[in-house]
Amino acid sequence: MYNKLAELLAPYEGEKGALIPILQKVQGEFGYLSDKAIHEIAHFMGTSESEIFGVATFYAQFRFTPRGKHVVKVCLGTSCYVRGATQIMEALEQKLGIKSGDTTSDLEFSFERVACFGCCALSPIIVVDDTVYSKITAEKAKQIVSSYE
């Protein structure tokens, strides 16, 4: 891991304001920001781990625990909300047996809520990995997730 990290960090040597792109890059590679990774990044940037944590925890994108193989995201934007996203949320919580923000114990699924994907005209929306599903119902959402099992 250390070699890979050093390789990822090298291009940012001396660059101003590189912390967020670095965190994105590292998370992109390892799926989440581990304590070790944070430690290395702090060392590389010549700052403290708490500084790095301070920035990383501010942004919704960053995670500190491993993620499931598939990521199910339910959009709770305004348009999805008025068209029944709450029911979809509940149906999937029931189906996966976890709350949003959590990962199933077998590391198969992570479940997240997202503020808006910008597909409002086709709401409600769910996104599994990188596929966007539009005009979803609670029933359809469960079927879609089943297809990834």
Place this chain on the structure above:
Amino acid sequence: MKFEEIQNRAETEWEALEHSEKPRILVGAATCGRSAGALNVLQTFNEELAQRSIDAIVMQVGCIGLCYLEPLVDIIKPGYPRICYSSVTPEIVPELIEDYLIKDNPRPDLALGTIGDGEVEGIPKFFDLPMLKAQVRIILRHCGTINPEDINHYIAHGGYSGFARAIEMSPGEIIEEIKKSGLRGRGGAGFPTGLKWEFCRKSPGREKYLVCNADEGDPGAFMNRSVLEGDPHSVLEGMLIAAYAIGATHGYIYCRAEYPLALQRLNIALAKMKEYGLLGENILGSGFDFDLEIKEGAGAFVCGEETALMASIEGKRGMPCPRPPFPAQSGIWGKPTNINNVETLATVAAILQKGADWYTQYGTERSKGTKTFALAGKIKRTGLIEVPLGITLRDIIYDIGGGIADDKQFKAVQTGGPSGGCLSDEHLDLPVDYETLTRAGSIMGSGGIIVADEDTCLVDFAKFFLTFTQAESCGKCVPCRVGTRQMLNILERITKGGGEEEDIDKLQKLAETIRDGSLCALGGTAPNPVLTTLRFFRNEYEAHIKEKRCPALVCKELVSYYILPDKCEGCMICLRNCPVGAIKGEKRMVHIIDQDKCTKCGTCLSVCPPRFHAVTKVSGEKIEVPEEPTPVASSK
């Protein structure tokens, strides 16, 4: 290379495409089209054409705005006008190829409209359709028509001629032109763009920054995404013009990570600009140097605020700072910085291409030009529209949007996202411009328009927005951090039936304190949804508080489900489907819901056969039902 040469080459290439013997197939493959299955359609076209050995040009284009009819496919067959087909599925593709491309039947039954010159019997003109008739497309002029990944398509449609004109002018002249156009910031605040540029221009310092704010964070808004996906060069041309006018040497595009396709298209566009000498040193031989880089947002709504956005670019927590100093005086790394929204910049390119006088023919006295709106919610025709400012909300919702979906009643329209307000039917005839919407208690905002119908509970709706802003509050200042939390607690209490008489006054006072006392616009506008719903829909708050009733039957704690004894046929369907076993009964016996066990999931209501219609949902009333299952009415 001289710009004339670049232009000639692009035009020649476009002409060749226009006069090509090959049919052209344009698939609307922006994010909205893709979520409706556009990529499957695209793949099917490629396969089916190959199978028949038909040589055609299949290309991806951006979103033309009729999202509710996605996927949209345009076919341009030599000798025929361009025809747009809607709701295209992979199954329809072979039919279109066989009937239209091979034979000469354009299938009017599947067509939506013809675009451009020429007519086809039985097919209306696309831009005469009700959703498009009132629109004026300036910002969206190329979306759905050109290949966003081909810079030549943009150039052949007049692209970068605005920048070419700009470098013949002095920066002062450009700023005057923008001032004359009356353009105001399209991110929501409506500050005059020319004036903003002038401040930055006059600010001392050799190193200046330009930022394009593409952190479209309002839930319910997708205008900027569509422009970036469908016509990225129009934004980039606007950035070149702005940078030249203010004297910036370096630019950032701050785009949210939730828009992967927009980011991909921007990256392709930047590479092409470099190749064409439109970025870097001595651009088009003018002596003007400018570099651009993309910064990916990391998911924080507050970063749409200028000072927070700059902190984020510097790699810090995205927390706002008090102003002054304004970004024009001291911005990124302490240098003068100018920040404009995606749409503002796309408009700048059009103004420089066609002139301020042309632009001012649209709009009102104080709100010039056009504005894009993302039309969503309980409306028939959802999608992206562009209209001249001054149009009424009624025209937008009814003429363009086709009115309320499923024959329901209109209740409210929310403009400006979580920072905006909910307006009622008494506001429908108000003209949409910056001042009028602000006076009515809402804001123009970045352009989200969400329509709510009779089934939307506005207390719950206000709670939804506040849940969002509360979670997104950066926590720096007390009124916003603590105040929004307190407001949310009160709203939660009200929607759960625990509302107290004085809650309305408390909400009002808290809202005003947060509005006046917060550091940035997030806190300053967060109470707007509550303030406007309190003002225009107070009766709904009162019903929740005084009668413990939710008139729209939304708030779970305040509704109950009952099985009507005179209608139940004892079919066991609801009983079997109830996830918590709260229904008792047997075959041909009236079923009864145990109100203590019921979790109010609504399954019984949705599975009860429509011919029985025996489950009812009520709020604030009790329906008399037998205590134990009795034989059904029809067997008596």
